Amino acid sequence: MLIDKTKCVNCGQCIPYCPMACIQKKDGIVQIDLDECVECEACRNARVCPRDALYMQKLEGTRILRSQFSNPLITHPKTGVPGRGTEEMKTNDVTGRFKRGRAGVCIELGRPGTGTRLKDVQTVAMAVAPYAKYGFEPHNPVTALMVDATGKLREDVLQEKTLSAIVEIEVDQKDIGAVLDAISKVQKDVDTVFSVDFAGRLERDESFPAKIVAQKAGYKLSPNGKTNVGLGKPLAKEE
Amino acid sequence: MSHTLHRYGINEADLQDDYVVFAIAAQTVNAKGIHPQFREFEKIVMKYNPVNYGDMRTGNKFNVGMETVGSSYHDNSIVHAVFTDEATVTKVLKDLYEANLDLSIVVSGLTDHTAACCHGAGIAPHTVEHSMGIWGKTDRLPSEDVLRVSTMCGHGMLSFNLIKDLAQKVAKKRMTSQQAAEKLAGLCHCGVFNPVRAVRIIDKIAADINAGVEIK
Numbered sequence: 269m270l271i272d273k274t275k276c277v278n279c280g281q282c283i284p285y286c287p288m289a290c291i292q293k294k295d296g297i298v299q300i301d302l303d304e305c306v307e308c309e310a311c312r313n314a315r316v317c318p319r320d321a322l323y324m325q326k327l328e329g330t331r332i333l334r335s336q337f338s339n340p341l342i343t344h345p346k347t348g349v350p351g352r353g354t355e356e357m358k359t360n361d362v363t364g365r366f367k368r369g370r371a372g373v374c375i376e377l378g379r380p381g382t383g384t385r386l387k388d389v390q391t392v393a394m395a396v397a398p399y400a401k402y403g404f405e406p407h408n409p410v411t412a413l414m415v416d417a418t419g420k421l422r423e424d425v426l427q428e429k430t431l432s433a434i435v436e437i438e439v440d441q442k443d444i445g446a447v448l449d450a451i452s453k454v455q456k457d458v459d460t461v462f463s464v465d466f467a468g469r470l471e472r473d474e475s476f477p478a479k480i481v482a483q484k485a486g487y488k489l490s491p492n493g494k495t496n497v498g499l500g501k502p503l504a505k506e507e
Numbered sequence: 508m509s510h511t512l513h514r515y516g517i518n519e520a521d522l523q524d525d526y527v528v529f530a531i532a533a534q535t536v537n538a539k540g541i542h543p544q545f546r547e548f549e550k551i552v553m554k555y556n557p558v559n560y561g562d563m564r565t566g567n568k569f570n571v572g573m574e575t576v577g578s579s580y581h582d583n584s585i586v587h588a589v590f591t592d593e594a595t596v597t598k599v600l601k602d603l604y605e606a607n608l609d610l611s612i613v614v615s616g617l618t619d620h621t622a623a624c625c626h627g628a629g630i631a632p633h634t635v636e637h638s639m640g641i642w643g644k645t646d647r648l649p650s651e652d653v654l655r656v657s658t659m660c661g662h663g664m665l666s667f668n669l670i671k672d673l674a675q676k677v678a679k680k681r682m683t684s685q686q687a688a689e690k691l692a693g694l695c696h697c698g699v700f701n702p703v704r705a706v707r708i709i710d711k712i713a714a715d716i717n718a719g720v721e722i723k
């Protein structure tokens with residue numbers, strides 16, 4: 269994002285709207301710190317600039333990733349889904365993506381509100397890779413940047429910053445405690461926050477073994493979550 | 508992406524007025540030609556006066572308006588309605604069950620209570636996603652109250668600074684908490700922001716400011 273200095277009157281109206289707090293006033297001049305800007309367009313979409321001075325420059329090279337990962341209004345070329353992520357459990361009733369006994373684990377770096385460098389994403393991806401028995405989610409835009417199954421990302425993208433980025437793996441439900449231990453251990457190695465969750469198909473008695481394993485391992489679950497209520501059709505075939 | 512997950516609450520009571528019901532199609536299975544079904548979804552949820560409504564592809568009732576949202580559904584739309592009580596969610600689910608829309612329906616909210624809503628509607632929940640909260644360098648986070656508001660937009664479009672700025676204005680009586688909540692709702696494109704819960708929290712932040720509490 270750039271500011272057209274021929275239009276800007278340095279009123280500062282746009283400053284609070286930036287989720288990365290990278291629009292600042294220095295010596296009376298309002299500026300965007302382009303190293304910290306994630307190209308999310310929240311400032312411009314807020315339509316608060318009285319002079320319409322905010323504009324998107326043509327993004328080139330790896331900087332395009334900032335916009336793809338940060339602007340929820342973009343349909344990601346890899347997923348076909350508007351927003352940053354994948355369909356994951358939202359359509360599990362129809363896709364059968366998560367089978368009984370397995371769980372999807374998501375670690376969303378930079379969320380909430382801090383943003384992340386992709387090198388921190390790599391650090392977490394490499395920490396959980398040994399536990400990703402069924403691999404990284406193939407339709408996830410982070411997976412598309414990996415060079416191998418160890419979770420290593422392309423060298424040229426590591427310094428790019430995004431509003432958030434999701435590491436998504438699939439594991440056996442019984443292994444969820446070990447995965448959470450690995451995530452817990454890597455916390456000190458990253459310079460950002462991340463939000464963690466896991467999802468899975470409920471058993472016929474509506475129990476969720478992964479939840480019990482996580483609780484037994486000493487982890488606290490938030491009282492709120494997401495439930496696919498199973499109304500999609502055609503329902504995925506199950507063994 | 509879990510755009511309705513990870514809504515931060517200080518306890519269960521803080522989340523009891525916060526439910527998002529949304530509809531989505533699987534792009535590789537049943538999405539082709541499904542867009543008219545979102546209109547049927549809209550008809551059902553609108554009967555129950557959601558406090559917010561929006562489509563990830565188009566916008567929400569506070570920014571582009573209901574007419575625009577309702578006139579442009581796409582096969583890859585994700586359409587959301589926000590409700591503030593379990594009894595209403597149960598009724599909505601019952602109607603959706605009877606309507607056979609083919610769309611996947613997801614409810615974001617207190618998981619045990621959501622299960623009760625499903626049972627009340629005669630449905631067996633299929634798949635659950637549990638939030639484990641925020642990890643990592645949590646000293647970079649603002650106060651819990653700011654988080655409670657900000658995390659109601661899962662795409663991170665509501666900056667911590669803006670929430671503090673608006674709460675300051677409310678504290679100084681330069682705007683009402685309702686106006687502040689509607690301003691924020693307009694910035695959360697998908698329509699998953701809950702303005703009723705936001706009013707409650709912004710009032711609390713404003714009262715703290717007036718009592719001399721420093722808001723991180």
Ligand code: SF4
Pocket residue numbers: 269285286287288289290291300304305306307308309310311312
């Ligand atoms: S594009 Fe996003 S990160 Fe960049 S200045 Fe605007 S709001 Fe801030």
Ligand code: SF4
Pocket residue numbers: 271275276277278279280281282283298316317318319320321322
């Ligand atoms: S709102 Fe517009 S005119 Fe005001 S400081 Fe920002 S870019 Fe400049």
